[in-house]
Amino acid sequence: MKTQIKPAAVGALGIAGALLLWQYLATGPMNGSALPAPGHAIAELAALLATGTFWADLADTILIALGGLAISAVAGIAAGLLIGSFAPVRYATMAVLEFLKPIPPIVVLPLVVLVLGPTAQMSWVLVVIGCALPIVMQTVAGVHDTDPVARDTARSYGMGHAEILLRVTLPGAMPFIGTAMRVAAPAALVVAVVAGLLGGGPGLGQSIYQAQAAGDFPVLYALVLVLGLLGLVFQGATRLAERRLLHWHESYREVVL
Amino acid sequence: MKRKALNWSLGVATPVLLVAAWWAASANSMNTFFPPLSAIMVRFRELWLFDHFGSDILLSLRNLLLGYAVATVAGVVIGFVTALVPVARWALDPVIHFLRGIPPVALVPIFISLIGFGIEMRVASIALAALFPTLIATVDGIRSVDTTLKDVSSVYRLSRGEKLAQVYLPAAGPQIASGMQVSLQVAFIVMIASEMLGSSEGIGAMTLLAQQSFMIPDMWAGILLLGVIGFGANLVFELLKNRILAWHAGSRRLANS
Amino acid sequence: MTATAPNSFRRAAGRHTVQEDPMTVRDAAAALPRLEVTALSKTYGSGGSAKCVIEDLTFTVNTGEVVCIVGPSGVGKTTLLKCLAGLQPVTSGAAAIDGRKIDGPPAEMALVFQDYNRSLMPWLTVRKNIRLPLRHLRLQAAELNQRIDTALEAVGLTHAANQYPWQLSGGMQQRVAIARALAYRPEILIMDEPFASVDAQTRFELEDLCLKIRDDFGMTILVVTHDIDEAVYLSDRVVVLGAKPARVLDVVDIDLPAPRDQISSRALKEFADQRTNVLSMIRKPA
Numbered sequence: 176m177k178t179q180i181k182p183a184a185v186g187a188l189g190i191a192g193a194l195l196l197w198q199y200l201a202t203g204p205m206n207g208s209a210l211p212a213p214g215h216a217i218a219e220l221a222a223l224l225a226t227g228t229f230w231a232d233l234a235d236t237i238l239i240a241l242g243g244l245a246i247s248a249v250a251g252i253a254a255g256l257l258i259g260s261f262a263p264v265r266y267a268t269m270a271v272l273e274f275l276k277p278i279p280p281i282v283v284l285p286l287v288v289l290v291l292g293p294t295a296q297m298s299w300v301l302v303v304i305g306c307a308l309p310i311v312m313q314t315v316a317g318v319h320d321t322d323p324v325a326r327d328t329a330r331s332y333g334m335g336h337a338e339i340l341l342r343v344t345l346p347g348a349m350p351f352i353g354t355a356m357r358v359a360a361p362a363a364l365v366v367a368v369v370a371g372l373l374g375g376g377p378g379l380g381q382s383i384y385q386a387q388a389a390g391d392f393p394v395l396y397a398l399v400l401v402l403g404l405l406g407l408v409f410q411g412a413t414r415l416a417e418r419r420l421l422h423w424h425e426s427y428r429e430v431v432l
Numbered sequence: 433m434k435r436k437a438l439n440w441s442l443g444v445a446t447p448v449l450l451v452a453a454w455w456a457a458s459a460n461s462m463n464t465f466f467p468p469l470s471a472i473m474v475r476f477r478e479l480w481l482f483d484h485f486g487s488d489i490l491l492s493l494r495n496l497l498l499g500y501a502v503a504t505v506a507g508v509v510i511g512f513v514t515a516l517v518p519v520a521r522w523a524l525d526p527v528i529h530f531l532r533g534i535p536p537v538a539l540v541p542i543f544i545s546l547i548g549f550g551i552e553m554r555v556a557s558i559a560l561a562a563l564f565p566t567l568i569a570t571v572d573g574i575r576s577v578d579t580t581l582k583d584v585s586s587v588y589r590l591s592r593g594e595k596l597a598q599v600y601l602p603a604a605g606p607q608i609a610s611g612m613q614v615s616l617q618v619a620f621i622v623m624i625a626s627e628m629l630g631s632s633e634g635i636g637a638m639t640l641l642a643q644q645s646f647m648i649p650d651m652w653a654g655i656l657l658l659g660v661i662g663f664g665a666n667l668v669f670e671l672l673k674n675r676i677l678a679w680h681a682g683s684r685r686l687a688n689s
Numbered sequence: 690m691t692a693t694a695p696n697s698f699r700r701a702a703g704r705h706t707v708q709e710d711p712m713t714v715r716d717a718a719a720a721l722p723r724l725e726v727t728a729l730s731k732t733y734g735s736g737g738s739a740k741c742v743i744e745d746l747t748f749t750v751n752t753g754e755v756v757c758i759v760g761p762s763g764v765g766k767t768t769l770l771k772c773l774a775g776l777q778p779v780t781s782g783a784a785a786i787d788g789r790k791i792d793g794p795p796a797e798m799a800l801v802f803q804d805y806n807r808s809l810m811p812w813l814t815v816r817k818n819i820r821l822p823l824r825h826l827r828l829q830a831a832e833l834n835q836r837i838d839t840a841l842e843a844v845g846l847t848h849a850a851n852q853y854p855w856q857l858s859g860g861m862q863q864r865v866a867i868a869r870a871l872a873y874r875p876e877i878l879i880m881d882e883p884f885a886s887v888d889a890q891t892r893f894e895l896e897d898l899c900l901k902i903r904d905d906f907g908m909t910i911l912v913v914t915h916d917i918d919e920a921v922y923l924s925d926r927v928v929v930l931g932a933k934p935a936r937v938l939d940v941v942d943i944d945l946p947a948p949r950d951q952i953s954s955r956a957l958k959e960f961a962d963q964r965t966n967v968l969s970m971i972r973k974p975a
Contacts, residue, residue, distance in 0.1 A: 181522070182518075182521075182522040182525075183522075185519060185522035185523050186522050186523065186525055186526045187526075188523060189522065189523030189524055189525070189526055189527050190526055190527060190530075192523065193527045205546075208546060209545035209546050210545075210546060262439060263438075263439060263442055266439035266440065266442045266443045267442040267443065267445075267446040268446065269443055270443050270444070270446065270447050271446060271447050271450065274447070274663055276666075277617065277662050277663050277665070277666035277667075278658075278659045278662040278663060279617060279620065279621045279624075279662060281537075281621050281624050281625060281628075282624065282655055282658040282659055282662060283655060284628075285639050285640050285642075285643035285651050285654070285655065286465075286643075286651065286652070286655060288643065289465060289643050289648070289651065290465050361533075364535060365535040365536065365537065368535040368537060368538055369535070369537045369621075369625065372537060372538065372540075372541070372625070372629070373537075373625060373628050373629065373640075380538075383538055383541055384541065384629075386541075387541035387544060387545055390545075392545050395541060395542065395545060396542070398538075399534055399538050399539075399541075399542060402533075402534050402535055402538050403530050403531065403533045403534040404530075404533065405533070406532070406533025406534055406535065407529065407530065407533040409533075410533060578807050580802055580804055580807040580808045581807065581808070581810065583771070583774075583776050583800075583802065583808075584800075584802065584808050586774075586775075586776055586794050587774050587776065587794050587798070587799065587800045588794075588799070588821070588822030588869075588873060589794050589796065589822075589825070590821070590822065590825065591825055594821075594824065594825060598810075598821060598824075599810070602810065602812040603810075603812075605812070679811055679812040679853055679855075680811070680812070682853065682855070682856075683811050683853070683855040686855055686856070687855070
């Protein structure tokens with residue numbers, strides 16, 4: 176019991192220390208700069224929570240991130256199963272995918288904004304561009320990793336290609352897909368914010384841009400605080416979901432890794 | 433054998449065919465958004481080879497490397513302290529997890545508000561954003577160092593310095609390297625974002641300015657250059673990693689076969 | 690039955706820093722406890738959830754002896770070794786070398802771990818693995834290399850010096866771990882089920898290697914094993930532990946003639962008798 180309380184207490188002290196440091200910087204050496212006092216930013220946050228536009232922006236950001244993620248998951252898993260199941264397709268696409276993988280969606284942001292304008296669609300497209308590729312590649316890796324004996328067994332029982340794909344290959348690839356989703360979910364949030372911040376898409380990213388441009392620094396800090404919390408929620412939720420959905424794989428995966 | 437050769441030629445042929453198809457399909461393109469690839473390549477040569485090479489490409493890359501170097505060195509050092517000193521871990525853990533939840537690009541407006549649009553802002557944004565993946569991977573890596581290895585170092589009475597440099601660092605090496613690879617991608621994203629948001633120099637700024645002033649081939653040239661840099665940076669990292677961590681790749685290969 | 694009463698053999702500490710001729714060491718050592726475990730207990734946790742793993746353990750190991758500790762699996766043998774190696778604090782009682790209480794890894798001791806594949810550094814070659822613990826001894830380059838070469842030769846791995854541990858078989862990896870201990874030149878060598886996960890043939894070879902080390906380097910060796918045949922074959926004495934919490938059931942003197950031989954020693958009637966004796970002690974319901 177004691178050892179449980181101690182880290183939590185020290186952790187609270189750490190947070191308090193960070194806030195105190197912030198307070199000191201804002202009122203001491205950096206007084207008069209753009210850095211607001213933490214109390215000021217938190218008060219601004221409370222004021223924000225009372226406005227409808229804030230909640231609308233928050234909803235936009237979450238909707239774009241989750242919606243883009245869902246499209247990426249469906250399209251990515253389908254494409255991954257297809258590419259992974261046929262060796263020629265895999266060889267044909269791998270070089271292209273490997274080239275595109277390390278290129279972040281922000282690179283094509285100017286083009287997407289040019290074609291679609293500062294719209295929600297633009298944000299959706301960017302999120303899909305950012306999330307689909309890792310999901311495709313992990314799914315391919317997962318399919319590749321499926322036990323060929325299991326596949327042969329299924330075939331010997333007279334299962335068709337489609338049935339094998341759904342009943343044997345897909346479940347076998349699930350741990351890989353789970354890992355991809357855990358990485359993709361926070362990334363989706365990041366891209367949704369980037370699309371607003373740099374591309375003018377709706378949501379919190381755009382609010383941050385406006386707050387910075389208008390010199391409204393307490394609001395800027397309040398919004399970044401919100402994004403930090405939102406990021407925590409996204410990470411926590413995906414980890415929880417992965418554990419729920421893939422608990423039966425946990426031990427298996429430890430052996431593999 | 434024959435099949436393998438066929439697969440490999442597919443892998444080489446597809447990217448070539450795709451580029452050729454792009455070239456042919458866009459040859460007489462009147463679409464403003466999708467100019468002929470030939471026109472893009474002309475602008476690519478005129479802009480980057482070597483008119484803006486020193487003024488923009490080198491500048492962007494220098495910021496990237498500087499910020500990235502600061503981030504990885506600080507990440508490994510802070511990671512070591514956090515992992516090995518329980519009080520530091522308890523105190524810093526919540527703060528670190530909150531900060532890493534913030535989308536890295538959202539840090540750019542904060543730094544703009546604090547220190548303006550200069551090079552310092554860009555390097556500082558890159559450094560802070562890229563810090564967290566390396567830091568967290570370092571903490572995880574050190575905490576998962578095998579207890580047997582720790583016991584071995586104690587039994588043979590290795591000095592503290594030897595333990596850190598000869599046991600903990602190499603043992604956590606593979607995990608630190610994956611963290612550093614993510615850091616590199618984040619650094620690249622923030623490099624572009626910091627230029628797009630608050631600068632008139634650098635590749636990101638040039639690309640966004642080209643888009644805003646409707647110089648579409650210039651914008652495409654910028655996107656292509658950024659893509660090549662993103663791919664190239666990752667490739668260089670992979671090559672270095674495979675060289676330094678050859679023992680890890682080798683032991684993994686053997687364990688899997 | 691030579692289980693000593695606490696403190697009955699305690700004498701003024703005199704450190705053996707000079708390696709004497711192995712034979713004279715063994716002859717003179719008959720009553721010289723090198724390693725002394727006195728009423729040692731180890732409890733994990735405290736209060737209601739406390740779990741006593743080792744209770745009131747007392748035995749000694751004399752200079753130049755090979756002593757094996759046997760007992761049912763899960764009895765806390767590894768915990769005992771960690772206490773002896775100074776890796777874990779004891780709850781009460783003490784372990785001492787030459788009368789000096791062990792409260793941290795002692796300089797004159799080396800430990801060979803059970804998991805050979807986890808106790809070697811995968812990023813170092815065999816040679817560098819052996820060299821790692823020697824760096825802080827500040828040896829001359831010539832002596833350093835000579836120690837490594839001697840150790841590699843003793844375990845028959847000279848040819849594998851520049852390979853990585855993971856490129857070697859399990860038995861070879863364990864030999865690397867033993868070579869690392871040898872090059873460190875400990876006076877006391879402790880081994881935790883060192884041959885548990887190698888095949889039977891390799892196991893015989895490693896057992897003989899262990900006896901050869903004792904004779905060639907004059908080491909005092911303590912081996913934990915769950916294999917009773919192995920214990921009888923290797924030991925001058927066998928400490929038999931009973932289950933949960935671990936305590937000493939008996940200490941059995943093994944007076945098989947030296948040198949031991951895998952074929953002839955194991956064929957002796959005394960071997961079978963001692964084996965039966967130890968096994969029946971362990972199998973006996975508590």
